[in-house]
Amino acid sequence: MASPLTFREKVVIGFSASAILVVLVAVTSAAALKAALASDHEAYRQAEELIAIEPLRAALERRVASFRGYLLTGEGDFLGKLQRGRVEVLSRVRRLRQTASGKDAALLAAIEQADLGYEEAAGEGLALRSGGATPEQLGRYIEMTTGPRREVLDRAIGTFLAHKHELLREAQQRSETENLWASIAILATGGGALLLLTALAIPVTRTLASLYETEHRERARKSAVLESALEAIITMDADGEIVEFNPAAERIFGYFRSEAIGRPMADLIIPERLRSAHHAGLARHLATGETKILGRRLEMPAVRGDGTEFPAELTITRIPSDPVFFTGFVRDLSDLKAAERERTELLARERRARADAEAAATDNARLYREAQEAIAVREDFLSIASHELKTPLTTLQLQVQRLLRRGEAETSLSPNGLSALERQVNRLTGLINDLLDISRITGGRMELEREEVDLAAVVRDVVARQEEDRTRARCPITVAIDRGSLGLWDRLRIEQVVSNLLSNAIKYGAGQPIEVSVDGDAEFARLTVRDHGIGIAPEHQVRIFQRFERAVSKSNYGGFGLGLWIVRQIVEAHGGMIHVASEPQRGSTFCVELPRSGGVSGA
């Protein structure tokens, strides 16, 4: 309900209105009562006056009786009574006339007149008696003269009485009317005021009710805030005693509310070494109003019920009230601090790791790039070198072959010299081919030109070509060709395989026999080359198929260390495999298995 008036203004207006109503009711009632009282008083006065007429009438009766008694008996007592009666009548009439006015005064004057008339007649009667009139004469006189005068007097009094009765009746009637109106006025104003007050009370009550509700809700909300706050909220009085202790405080400090209330806050939650400073600060604040810590967020250690300290954030506010209260808000920073520490540590670790990784990555990338470049340069060099070496070699070779073909007629070289020349040229050719093969194979460019090749024929061919080498190395050879050895292979490459394996057998098995066999089944052709030479230690048996590796010392045997590596590359390019069985000093057996399809699926 949005009202332009504040609650205070409403209260003032309400009170003013009520006061005005009360005054109005009071004035109206007073006026009504006054009127009623005035009319009552009038009626009372009339009644009083009416009552005052009765002694007058009695005095007149007594005078009349005294006059007749004296007149008839002549006794002196009656005369005295007559005199006193007359005085009494006159004084009463006079007293009545003092307050009378208007018609009353006229009627009283008439009574006085009538009394005077009776008095005259009575005087004449007394004179008659003194004159010695007879009782009959006196009786007649009473009957004829004083009697009528007395009737006149009675009538005058009767008229006055009747008039007074009338006045009394009127006064009473007026009084009743006035009372009635007064009652009505009082009831009306009172009732109206009540109604108005009730009408006023409705909005007031409603406002109060809504205020109460708001207040109630506010209080409930505040209390809920207190109850549900994650911060410990502790209120203490000026003496430092705890007056409020919320559930978070219970949780954080490990005290029940009931335990905490009434205890000095310092003893409960402030570490002992800081208590005196706390007390001093509180005292100074109360004495001087100086505030060093009020309203600020402070980080300080706090202590739990079990005596453990923890880092806390404390904010103290002063509740502006009389007496003074202080409220402390305490947050447990343990987790935060721990998390902060952890985060800092993690950050540092991560930074270190990242720096390391970056350095490593940079290093790796650089090394990799350099290695790649080095490889590319080397492969390029090998390729060019072998290409360049081949041209002069070709000429040399062709000329040697031509000389050999033509015989010694055209040369001064001995046949032995010529064949040595050819051998060395062939050896050079083989070495250059091996070098070219490295660059070709590592560049992924070993292309196979498959054709139908008879493995047995290749073996016979190579064996025949190497006869001289074997003779020099004193290696007798046995060749066992079992059956079917045809396959789709690269002829030159298969020649290379056979040649390399046999060359190794001669090289490492000098002076010992060599056995070569070819056999196979529907799917595979198998070549076995066995020597009885120095053999290969088990730990070297895998290594020997790797590039530039060999099982023997460089100082004993020459070569690039490429032969078996090239053999394996060729065999694997054909989809085949090679394995070795060897024992040091007992010789080695190399076994090559080649799929007849040449490694081409479906062929």
Place this chain on the structure above:
Amino acid sequence: MSPFHSRSQVLIVEDDSDLREALSQILEDEGYGVSSAEHGRAALEWLREGSRPCLILLDLTMPVMNGWQFRAEQKQDPMLASIPVVVISAGANLAEQIVPLEIEHYIRKPIQLGQLLATVQRYCHEPDARPDA
């Protein structure tokens, strides 16, 4: 260089003079007529004079006009297109290099004498007689 059409005339196109010499001597030993050119341009000029060899032995890497350029010109000339060509090269990936040349055979350096003679024989008639025989 004798500019006549022969079933036993071989043209050698090779920039290395020693190798050119060795090849010529070997083929002449076998009774073939041999002409030689030091690059593709010279070979084309000789061919356009009207010579029709039974085979052209072609090197690839040469100055002035290389083997690929020569082969392209040759294929475009209807008079020359039918002359068979065998490449002689030391190239590392020869099989790949000769694809655009559209030829049937090639010989790798270093050359085995037997292979050379067998290949030449495949395209040219057996010479009638050795000059020295």
